[in-house]
Amino acid sequence: MRSGKVTYRLVVLLIAFVFGVIFSTPSFFQTQSGHKISLGLDLQGGLHMLLGVDTEVAIHSKIKSIAASINYYAKKEEILIDKLKAKDEIIEFSLIDADEAAKIDKMLGDINGLNVQKDALNYTISLNEAERLATIEYAIAQAVETIRNRLDQFGLAEPTVARQGEDKILVELPGIKSADDEQRARDLIAKAAHLQLMAVDDKRQNEAATMSVAQAQSYGDVIYPDVKDERYKYVLKEIPVLDGSMLTDARVAFSQQNNQPIINFSLNSEGARIFGDFTGANVGKRLAIVLDGKVYSAPVINERIGGGSGQISGGFSVEEAHDVAIALRSGALLAPVKLLEKRSIGPSLGAESIQKSMTALAGASVLIVLFMFVYYGVSGIFANIALSVNIILIIAFMALFGATLTLPGMAGIVLTIGMAVDANVVINERIRELLRDGASIKTAVAKGYENAMSAIVDANLTTLITVIALYAYGTGPVKGFAVTMSIGILVSMLTAILGTHGFFDLFMDKIEKSGKTRLWFGYKRD
Incomplete structure (x- = not known):
C-alpha cells in the first residue's frame, strides 16, 4: 500500500459519514419523512403506570371455558347431563345415563391439569395445583403481551410494557399530553374485551326484572344488563356457547340500515363449527352477544349461520368502535388489571431534560x-473528525432501528464520546512512545495502531459484554442506556481505529516531509 494516498480506510469512513448524514437528518431536523428516533417518556413527557393483575379471575375464566367444552361435547355426542354449573374454581354436573360415563371420562382425561372426583354419577372438577399456577403465570404473561399489542395498534410511539415483580406490569406511554388521551389509553388498557355468545333463557326472560342473582344461579343462569339501558336485564345460560378465545379478527364497519359504526368479527374453524351447530339447532331462539358482562344485542336466530362471522352493534361512536375492535383483535385479558400507581410527566419537564442533556453533550x-487539539495537534483533529462521524452514526443507527432515546440513553451517548476518544488517546500515546524510541514517522504510525489494537479491542469487548447484560436484564431506562452504549462502542471501533488511520495514510507524505512531530502528534522529537 503506497503512502499519501486515499486508502480503503478513508473510503470506509467517508461511506459511513454519508450513511450517517442520510439517516440522522430526519432526527436532527424532525422532517416529515424518514426514520426518526422516538423520544422516551422522560424526554417528551407522558404517562407512567403500575398495574396489578387479578389472577383469581383467570382461574374462574379457565373453569368456565372447560365447562363450555364439556357442554358442547355432551350435546355433540348426545350425552345427557344435568345441573352443569361452573362456580368459582369448581365445575359440577350429574350424568343421567351411567353407560355414557366412559365417554365423559375419556373427554375429561384428554384435558390436562384436571382433578376429577366422582360420586356415583356426580362429577366435581377442579384444576390441580400445577395447572392452577400455570394458568396464573400465563394470565400475567398474556396481559403483558395483550396490553403491548393494544397500545401498538392504538398508535402510540414506542410504549414500554414490561413485567415487574410477580404480578405487576409497568406501562410507560410517551407522548400522552391531554387528559382525554390519558383516559382513552387507560380505558383501552383496562378493557377486558371478553366476548361471549350466550343463549337467552327465553323460558325465564320475563322474570328478569324481579329475579335475584341467587335464583338465576339455581337455574344455571346469569343476569346481565343491556349496554344501552342497564335497567333492562337479560337472563342468559351461564355456560357460554363460545367465547372470544375463538375470535380471529374484529374490524369497524358501518351499518347499512342507519350508517352507525358496528364491529364485524370472525371466528376460527372450531368457533365457526360450534356457532354453526348451535344456530342450526336453535332456530327461533335468541342468542346474546355479550362483551365484558353487558349485552350488546340479542337477535333471534332465523337460520343456521355458517362461515363463522358475526356482528356487534351497540350505539358506538367511531372512536369507541375503533378501540373495542383493537381490544378484541389483541385478545381478551384473562385477568383484569387494576391501577396501582400513576404518574404524569409534563412536556415541559421533558424539554428541560433535553436542554440539560444537550448542554452536557455540547460541553x-x-x-x-x-483537549485533543491542544495535546495531540493535528492527530487530535483527526480524532475529533472521527468523533463527529461517531455521533452522527449513533443517531443514524438508532433512527434506523426505531430505538427510543431516553435520558439514560443520552448519558450513554455522552459516555460513548469519551470512550471513542479514549481509543485515539491510546493510539496516539503508542505512536509517541515509538517516536521517542527513534522509529520513523511511518513506522511509528503503523506500529502504534498495531500495538494499541489489543488494548482497545479488549476494553471495548468487556464493556460490550456488560451492556448486553444490562439490556438483557434491565428495564426501560436501563435498556435505553445499553442500546446507545452498544451502538457507540461498535461505531467507535470503526471511526476511532479505521477512520483516523485513513487520515494518516492520506497525509503521510506531507507528515514525513515536514518532520514536525510537534504539529502532527503534539510531541517534539529531539
Missing part, C-alpha cells in the same frame, strides 16, 4: 475537542 464535546 463534553467542546472540552474533548479542545
Whole structure:
C-alpha cells in the first residue's frame, strides 16, 4: 500500500459519514419523512403506570371455558347431563345415563391439569395445583403481551410494557399530553374485551326484572344488563356457547340500515363449527352477544349461520368502535388489571431534560475537542473528525432501528464520546512512545495502531459484554442506556481505529516531509 494516498480506510469512513448524514437528518431536523428516533417518556413527557393483575379471575375464566367444552361435547355426542354449573374454581354436573360415563371420562382425561372426583354419577372438577399456577403465570404473561399489542395498534410511539415483580406490569406511554388521551389509553388498557355468545333463557326472560342473582344461579343462569339501558336485564345460560378465545379478527364497519359504526368479527374453524351447530339447532331462539358482562344485542336466530362471522352493534361512536375492535383483535385479558400507581410527566419537564442533556453533550464535546487539539495537534483533529462521524452514526443507527432515546440513553451517548476518544488517546500515546524510541514517522504510525489494537479491542469487548447484560436484564431506562452504549462502542471501533488511520495514510507524505512531530502528534522529537 503506497503512502499519501486515499486508502480503503478513508473510503470506509467517508461511506459511513454519508450513511450517517442520510439517516440522522430526519432526527436532527424532525422532517416529515424518514426514520426518526422516538423520544422516551422522560424526554417528551407522558404517562407512567403500575398495574396489578387479578389472577383469581383467570382461574374462574379457565373453569368456565372447560365447562363450555364439556357442554358442547355432551350435546355433540348426545350425552345427557344435568345441573352443569361452573362456580368459582369448581365445575359440577350429574350424568343421567351411567353407560355414557366412559365417554365423559375419556373427554375429561384428554384435558390436562384436571382433578376429577366422582360420586356415583356426580362429577366435581377442579384444576390441580400445577395447572392452577400455570394458568396464573400465563394470565400475567398474556396481559403483558395483550396490553403491548393494544397500545401498538392504538398508535402510540414506542410504549414500554414490561413485567415487574410477580404480578405487576409497568406501562410507560410517551407522548400522552391531554387528559382525554390519558383516559382513552387507560380505558383501552383496562378493557377486558371478553366476548361471549350466550343463549337467552327465553323460558325465564320475563322474570328478569324481579329475579335475584341467587335464583338465576339455581337455574344455571346469569343476569346481565343491556349496554344501552342497564335497567333492562337479560337472563342468559351461564355456560357460554363460545367465547372470544375463538375470535380471529374484529374490524369497524358501518351499518347499512342507519350508517352507525358496528364491529364485524370472525371466528376460527372450531368457533365457526360450534356457532354453526348451535344456530342450526336453535332456530327461533335468541342468542346474546355479550362483551365484558353487558349485552350488546340479542337477535333471534332465523337460520343456521355458517362461515363463522358475526356482528356487534351497540350505539358506538367511531372512536369507541375503533378501540373495542383493537381490544378484541389483541385478545381478551384473562385477568383484569387494576391501577396501582400513576404518574404524569409534563412536556415541559421533558424539554428541560433535553436542554440539560444537550448542554452536557455540547460541553463534553467542546472540552474533548479542545483537549485533543491542544495535546495531540493535528492527530487530535483527526480524532475529533472521527468523533463527529461517531455521533452522527449513533443517531443514524438508532433512527434506523426505531430505538427510543431516553435520558439514560443520552448519558450513554455522552459516555460513548469519551470512550471513542479514549481509543485515539491510546493510539496516539503508542505512536509517541515509538517516536521517542527513534522509529520513523511511518513506522511509528503503523506500529502504534498495531500495538494499541489489543488494548482497545479488549476494553471495548468487556464493556460490550456488560451492556448486553444490562439490556438483557434491565428495564426501560436501563435498556435505553445499553442500546446507545452498544451502538457507540461498535461505531467507535470503526471511526476511532479505521477512520483516523485513513487520515494518516492520506497525509503521510506531507507528515514525513515536514518532520514536525510537534504539529502532527503534539510531541517534539529531539
